[in-house]
Amino acid sequence: MNFSENLKKNSEFQKVYREGNSYANRYLVMYVRKNHLDKNRLGISVSKKVGNSIVRHRLTRVIREIYRLQEERFLKGLDIVVIARVQSRDKNYREIEKALFHLGKIHKIVDISE
RNA sequence: CAAGUAUAACAGGUAAUCGCGGCUGCAGGCGCCGAAAGGCCGCAGGCGAGGAAAGUCCGGGCUUCACAGGGCAGGAUGCCGGAUAACGUCCGGUGGAGGCGACUCCAAGGCAAGUGCAACAGAAAUAAACCGCUUCAGAGGACACGUUCGGGAGACGGACAUGCCCUUCGGAGUAAGGGUGGAAAGGCAGCUUAAGAGACUACCGCUUUUCUGGUAACAGAAGAGGCAGAUGUAAACCCCAUCCGAAGCAAGACCGAAUCGGGACAAUGUGGCGGCCCGUCACGUCCCAGGUGGGUCGCUGGAACCUGUCGGCGACGACAGGGCUAGAUAGAUGAUUACCCAACGACAUAACCCGGCUUAUCGUUAUGCUUGUAUU
RNA sequence: CGGAGUGUGGCUCAGCUUGGUAGAGCGCUACGUUCGGGACGUAGAGGUCGCAGGUUCAAAUCCUGUCACUCCGA
Numbered sequence: 001m002n003f004s005e006n007l008k009k010n011s012e013f014q015k016v017y018r019e020g021n022s023y024a025n026r027y028l029v030m031y032v033r034k035n036h037l038d039k040n041r042l043g044i045s046v047s048k049k050v051g052n053s054i055v056r057h058r059l060t061r062v063i064r065e066i067y068r069l070q071e072e073r074f075l076k077g078l079d080i081v082v083i084a085r086v087q088s089r090d091k092n093y094r095e096i097e098k099a100l101f102h103l104g105k106i107h108k109i110v111d112i113s114e
Numbered sequence: 115c116a117a118g119u120a121u122a123a124c125a126g127g128u129a130a131u132c133g134c135g136g137c138u139g140c141a142g143g144c145g146c147c148g149a150a151a152g153g154c155c156g157c158a159g160g161c162g163a164g165g166a167a168a169g170u171c172c173g174g175g176c177u178u179c180a181c182a183g184g185g186c187a188g189g190a191u192g193c194c195g196g197a198u199a200a201c202g203u204c205c206g207g208u209g210g211a212g213g214c215g216a217c218u219c220c221a222a223g224g225c226a227a228g229u230g231c232a233a234c235a236g237a238a239a240u241a242a243a244c245c246g247c248u249u250c251a252g253a254g255g256a257c258a259c260g261u262u263c264g265g266g267a268g269a270c271g272g273a274c275a276u277g278c279c280c281u282u283c284g285g286a287g288u289a290a291g292g293g294u295g296g297a298a299a300g301g302c303a304g305c306u307u308a309a310g311a312g313a314c315u316a317c318c319g320c321u322u323u324u325c326u327g328g329u330a331a332c333a334g335a336a337g338a339g340g341c342a343g344a345u346g347u348a349a350a351c352c353c354c355a356u357c358c359g360a361a362g363c364a365a366g367a368c369c370g371a372a373u374c375g376g377g378a379c380a381a382u383g384u385g386g387c388g389g390c391c392c393g394u395c396a397c398g399u400c401c402c403a404g405g406u407g408g409g410u411c412g413c414u415g416g417a418a419c420c421u422g423u424c425g426g427c428g429a430c431g432a433c434a435g436g437g438c439u440a441g442a443u444a445g446a447u448g449a450u451u452a453c454c455c456a457a458c459g460a461c462a463u464a465a466c467c468c469g470g471c472u473u474a475u476c477g478u479u480a481u482g483c484u485u486g487u488a489u490u
Numbered sequence: 491c492g493g494a495g496u497g498u499g500g501c502u503c504a505g506c507u508u509g510g511u512a513g514a515g516c517g518c519u520a521c522g523u524u525c526g527g528g529a530c531g532u533a534g535a536g537g538u539c540g541c542a543g544g545u546u547c548a549a550a551u552c553c554u555g556u557c558a559c560u561c562c563g564a
Contacts, residue, residue, distance in 0.1 A: 008444055043444095052168085053463055061134090061448045068133065069449080093449065 004071060007043030007079060016043070016081045023106045027088035027096065030103040031081040040074060042067055043081040051089050059084045059096075066097050075109045 007013060020033030035041060044063050046056040063082055067074075074080075088096060104110035 006444085010444085054461095057463065058448080065133075065449050 004040040004042055004067070007041045007081065012041075012079070013043055013045070013081060016079050020079065020081070021107070023103050024085075025099055025102055027085055027091060027099040028103060029083040029085065030100075030107065031083075032107050032109060033079045034077055035079045037077055040071075040076055041079045043079070044084075045081060046084045047086075050084055050086050055089050059088065062093055062096050063100065066093070066100055073110050074104065078109060080109075 007016070016031045016033045020031040022029060022031045024030070042064070044060045046059050048056075050056060050059065063084070082100070088099070091099075101110060
């Protein structure tokens, strides 16, 4: 990931929740906040209600992979938190990808030129 | 071939591209940061979750604390022998239960130490006479025969005695039979008896003694005893035997910013109060203590794993050889494409490490054995 | 990671210690009362005691396993 790093601290997550805007659809919730840096920071959160550790790890990997492969389509200078909802537990890569870019378009942080 | 039973193994594979975490190496046109040690980036190579990694139900290693020795309390285990570092695990036996069988299952010490509890039903629940059966005495009644009385031969009636039967009251004997109940005073058959009864007898059961076999649990044989010690319950209190110090890697050890605390130095420096000096407060440098944010170690070479030989029925042990096989710290295994297989793959992610147990699980394979059917 | 606790009618809880009848309040239904509603009175319905197995004559209660939820410490 050339332009991005991970969001790690709980306080940073809390900052995004408080100061950012949120949109949601059936599978995901996305919070976005400007961080005034020249790169993005991505945080992924999956609740214990979604499933056991196998399910939770798989979802985080899928979401991170989607972001990694199409990183250049996102605008820069953002803190992004993606929360997986219960409905997403059995969904495959393609469905999660559609849901993520759907939210990106609502936030107007994705390059729509494609 | 079908059904079953026991044990064991596997847990999608191959290739390509992109991506992630450690490790090792680098001669990177002296790449970047740093005084250095080293770190970051890059390149190459190799390694990278499970049979249950799960639940956290037991046992141990390791660490810190406590500790002369012994006991109480509390907890755990519970047929016998063995294996093991240890165990509630495993192996081999004994006894019992289930199955035609292969085989499977059993918290399997002690209610013949004490205490407690046993609803409802039933006469009675750890103890018994409610009904019944037998007998004795009294009362009443029916019948039969006899004697006698009435004017009395007959019929009829009355009185008395005897026999037998019925009803009722009381005493005694009796646990054979009776409905209830999970459980009713050893079971069953006979003898005896007024009726009955381990009162007695045979067989079975229980307890116990001796002998034989076995390390033992126990098994077999012979004898004795009584059956008023004899219901069930110890996953009721409890008794007996054995074992157990407590907490846990977020244990613990080390390095240590900033702020705060104490001291020293410097020297009258800077700033605040003040017109100025003195004074006072803060700032500076160094040292000490504390140990927060953070970092390093603990952290993976092990009662491990693989192969072989030997000992043992077996669990397991001994010896020889072989290679090194995750170590993250918000937490590394994913995505896409193609092919193979009947198939999209089941259950499921290490977090200090081992030995077990339990629970979840799509399926595939191998071997031994049992039962049935068919053929030879 | 470690520790503790709770699952009982629609809701909130008792009963479990010491095994034998499942109970209270609110809610619900019907009737009465009222012009009507509320309140009140009378009667009634409603529970596999989270699930599975075991001990026992008998289990909500005792034992074992399992599932879900809640709280606490760091």
